[in-house]
Amino acid sequence: MAACPTHINVPKFISMIRTDNIIGAAEVVKTSNALANTCGKICPEEVFCQSVCTRGKQDSPIQIRELHFFATQQEAKKGFSATKIFPASGKNVAVIGAGPAGLGCAFELSKLGYHVDVYDAQKPGGVPRKSIPLFRLAPRELESDTKFLSGFFATKKCLVDSKTFERIHREHDATFLAVGLGRDRLLGIAGEKLKGVLPVLQFLEKAKTAPSKMNVGKKVVIVGGGNVSLDAAATAKRLGAESVVLIYRRGEKEMRVWKGELDEARRQGVEIRFLINPVSILGKNKVAGIKCMRTRLGKQKDKTGRPVPVEIKGSDFTIDADTIVIAIGQTIDANWLGDFERKVGGYVKVRENFRTSLHGVFAGGDMIAGEGTIVQSVSHGKYAARAIHDYLSVK
Numbered sequence: 330m331a332a333c334p335t336h337i338n339v340p341k342f343i344s345m346i347r348t349d350n351i352i353g354a355a356e357v358v359k360t361s362n363a364l365a366n367t368c369g370k371i372c373p374e375e376v377f378c379q380s381v382c383t384r385g386k387q388d389s390p391i392q393i394r395e396l397h398f399f400a401t402q403q404e405a406k407k408g409f410s411a412t413k414i415f416p417a418s419g420k421n422v423a424v425i426g427a428g429p430a431g432l433g434c435a436f437e438l439s440k441l442g443y444h445v446d447v448y449d450a451q452k453p454g455g456v457p458r459k460s461i462p463l464f465r466l467a468p469r470e471l472e473s474d475t476k477f478l479s480g481f482f483a484t485k486k487c488l489v490d491s492k493t494f495e496r497i498h499r500e501h502d503a504t505f506l507a508v509g510l511g512r513d514r515l516l517g518i519a520g521e522k523l524k525g526v527l528p529v530l531q532f533l534e535k536a537k538t539a540p541s542k543m544n545v546g547k548k549v550v551i552v553g554g555g556n557v558s559l560d561a562a563a564t565a566k567r568l569g570a571e572s573v574v575l576i577y578r579r580g581e582k583e584m585r586v587w588k589g590e591l592d593e594a595r596r597q598g599v600e601i602r603f604l605i606n607p608v609s610i611l612g613k614n615k616v617a618g619i620k621c622m623r624t625r626l627g628k629q630k631d632k633t634g635r636p637v638p639v640e641i642k643g644s645d646f647t648i649d650a651d652t653i654v655i656a657i658g659q660t661i662d663a664n665w666l667g668d669f670e671r672k673v674g675g676y677v678k679v680r681e682n683f684r685t686s687l688h689g690v691f692a693g694g695d696m697i698a699g700e701g702t703i704v705q706s707v708s709h710g711k712y713a714a715r716a717i718h719d720y721l722s723v724k
């Protein structure tokens with residue numbers, strides 16, 4: 330329970346499954362986690378619940394996430410159990426962004442009796458809807474969550490800018506910001522604007538919505554060493570690339586990836602090459618290759634605690650490519666957040682209880698913590714909702 334950011338009562342729901350109370354088990358899970366079906370499918374269990382399962386000390390941990398998914402899927406098939414009507418508080422709260430953090434917050438606020446207006450430029454679901462590949466998350470899983478949540482609050486389609494933000498902030502008793510990290514970081518090297526070079530979110534969104542319109546060619550190079558770059562590599566393989574090479578400037582030990590995803594990419598035939606730094610992208614009208622240098626790990630550590638890669642003089646070489654995907658991280662895509670205090674990386678700084686530097690405005694999810702997970706974002710939303718409740722209770 331402690332290892333799950335949303336603190337699902339694991340012993341309780343497993344014992345309910347044992348006694349054939351599947352709907353009860355699903356209710357326990359869903360009461361804690363607004364995106365129960367989505368997390369049941371793709372939450373990195375080896376990092377959270379299963380990492381501390383005591384059974385793992387004997388042989389292997391209990392498959393907690395799979396049991397949780399079983400219960401919520403059974404409930405979804407039978408039809409949702411009745412949703413309770415919560416006593417209205419008479420106050421209203423705005424939530425900007427309908428990704429995991431925004432939905433987690435809106436759900437918890439509704440349970441606390443608030444009228445919630447959720448604003449998003451697109452359909453609810455955030456990154457899980459737009460970017461996580463279909464081979465890992467089918468639309469039905471996210472839809473069973475968003476359909477369930479639509480019984481509690483409505484989402485308004487609205488691209489928030491500084492003017493709309495001011496109005497929303499003025500018209501509500503409190504505001505929760507959860508706009509995620511919508512802009513890809515770029516390398517800042519020559520040739521990055523050539524045709525055939527794609528930032529990873531753009532690449533994954535296009536591959537998800539219009540795969541038939543994508544022609545990645547025979548050779549694809551992915552730059553980056555995180556889970557998102559592994560998703561891009563596996564996607565490129567599925568789009569028909571004959572060779573997919575992922576290059577990373579550090580070693581395997583320094584990669585911040587879930588082991589299951591790394592193994593899967595290798596099984597798919599993705600070649601992962603370490604200690605390589607891109608220097609420039611080559612080509613005339615279209616990308617033809619990428620010039621790289623070999624690196625070694627220096628003694629100095631960067632702010633992430635990992636050794637800084639140092640380029641080895643004279644080690645440059647070229648990898649041919651028809652498509653290059655840049656997957657080196659994301660940042661906030663919202664110029665209208667200019668007035669908010671920021672921290673390293675450009676993320677919005679929050680004090681305790683998710684309060685931002687602007688009175689009555691709270692924030693959570695990836696926009697405050699950097700690239701995280703769905704369950705962490707849902708948990709930010711949930712606990713920020715409780716902080717908003719405390720704030721409005723004394724206001």
Ligand SMILES: Cc1cc2nc3c(=O)[nH]c(=O)nc-3n(C[C@H](O)[C@H](O)[C@H](O)COP(=O)(O)OP(=O)(O)OC[C@H]3O[C@@H](n4cnc5c(N)ncnc54)[C@H](O)[C@@H]3O)c2cc1C
Nearest residue numbers: 426428429430449450455456489508509694695701702703
């Ligand atoms: C490719 C990829 C694969 C991943 N795989 C996994 C995984 O397997 N498991 C896992 O746990 N996590 C995974 N993650 C991480 C997870 O998806 C994120 O941590 C999570 O989605 C962050 O939630 P969020 O609510 O903070 O932001 P987001 O999901 O980014 O949602 C933000 C929402 O805000 C909206 N928005 C932005 N700006 C505006 C605006 N100006 N006006 C109105 N609306 C706006 C957006 O449309 C979006 O709906 C993955 C991430 C990526 C990129």
